[in-house]
Each structure stands twice: as structure tokens, then as C-alpha cells.
Amino acid sequence: LQLIVCDHYEELSRQAARIVAKQVTNKPTSVIGFATGSTPVGLYQELTKMYQKGEVNFKQIRTFNLDEYVGLDKEHPQSYYRFMWENLFGKVGIEKSQIHFPSGIFQDPVQACNEYESQLKKEGPIDLQILGIGANGHIGFNEPAESFILNTHIIQLADKTIEANARFFRDKSEVPRQAITMGVGNIMNAKKIILLASDKSKAKAVQSVFSSIVDPRVPATILQLHADVSILVTNEVADLLK
Ligand code: F6R
Secondary structure, eight states, rough: OOOEEEESSHHHHHHHHHHHHHHHHHTTTOOOOOOOOTTHHHHHHHHHHHHHTSSSTTTTTTESEEEHHHHHOSSSSTTTTHHHHTTHHHHTOOOGEEEEEOSSSOOHHHHHHHHHHHHHHHHHHHSSEEEEEOTTTTTTTTTTTSSSOOSSSEOOOHHHHHHHHHHGSSSSGSOEEEEEEHHHHHHHHHSEEEEESSSSHHHHHHHHTSSSSSOSSSSSGGGGSSSSSEEEEEEHHHTTTO
């Protein structure tokens, strides 16, 4: 595990963008794993700026996102697909055919998960996976549990997560109760992982990743078993790490 302390959110976003751009420049056909949420918005803005200046080109990458809400189709204003399209993909010349997302709309949940698994198998492994972290230590939507689930699966969102994500909806009651997410095994299969944590509410969860105990009740703790993880935090978060 490598800890990278950045002065502030803008610097964290720039550093993360440099890592992503370097990956794409070194290997233009890279498979990149993307996360949604507030934390990577600055990273996506930086990547957009770099693209506009001609410093990076995403023409040949393939993308895989971590998760999607169950019941929201791609065009729903709060879908993660739409989030990625508006915050990055639509701005940097990424074609729809390059994008892979677990489907939030399905008849058969097992089939929906298997479909994403086979896409990951066919196109993967992911060269670089971008992660945020929940205050409860979730990665993707792998919520605290008694055991790890390795593959793509449907989960019940934790109450805390529903509350945290209610800010994107008109009302908490509109937040979907389920999501479809890559499993911990899918994330660990990525060749390189960067985890971004800029809010002090994440400090405790980040601290656990360095605790040398792997515990499915704090899913991010699994990352200490990966050979190439960089954790980018702001000073504000770093100050709370012991
Ligand atoms: C989103 C995802 C989640 C978020 C996490 C942090 O695709 O997988 O694990 O990364 O909930 O969200 P923010 O950045 O909004 O605090």
C-alpha cells in the first residue's frame, strides 16, 4: 500500500489524473475501471481539461464501471451511467461501444451478473481501477458483511449508504434499495488500483486499510492483499490517520 498525501482536493484530483493519463498514454488500449460518487468528480474534470489540451486521448480505452442502481435505466438522471456520461465519457470522446456497465434493468438477476462477469473476462483484466471508499469501508457497493463476495452480485444498500446518497435524489425514499456491483474479487483482479479519499468522514475507513487485519465487515481492508494500491488522501484525512 502506498499512501499519497495531497495538500487539498484539487491537488488530489490532479495527482489522480496524472496517474490515469500516464496509464492511458503508456497503453492506449487500457481497460480502466471507473467509480462514481462525489470524490472522483475533480479527477474527471482534470481529465477533461487534459483531453481538451490534447494531453491525453481516450479513443482506444475500454471502460468498466463498478456499480449501478437496480431499477434505473441508463438514461435515468440519477443512474451511474448517466453520471459517467455527463461527468466524463461524453466530454472526452469516449464512444458508447467502449463503455461497460452492469445493467440496473433486468428480468433475471443471475443472468445480469453473469453477463457482466463474461464481459470482464473477455475484455479484462482491468489495468487501472479507480475507487472511492464509503465511510463504512465499502468499495464499489461491497457493503460490510460477514464474508466477501468475489463476483458481480446484487446487494441491498446499507442504510448509511442510502442516507449518504439521498443528496443526489429529491428525497431519501427515491434512492433505490438495491445495486448491482462488481465483487471484491473483480476489484482485486485489477493490475493497479488507486483509491481516493478526500473527506474526513472517510479517515476511519482508510485507517482500517492499514490495520493489517482483513475483515469483510470493513470491505476495503482486502486491499492490503493487493500488490499495487495507491491511496490518495487530502491533508485533512491524513491528519486523522494515526
Ligand atoms: C461508486 C462507488 C462507491 C463510492 C463511495 C464513496 O461507484 O463505488 O463505493 O466510491 O460510496 O462515494 P463518495 O465519493 O460520493 O463519497
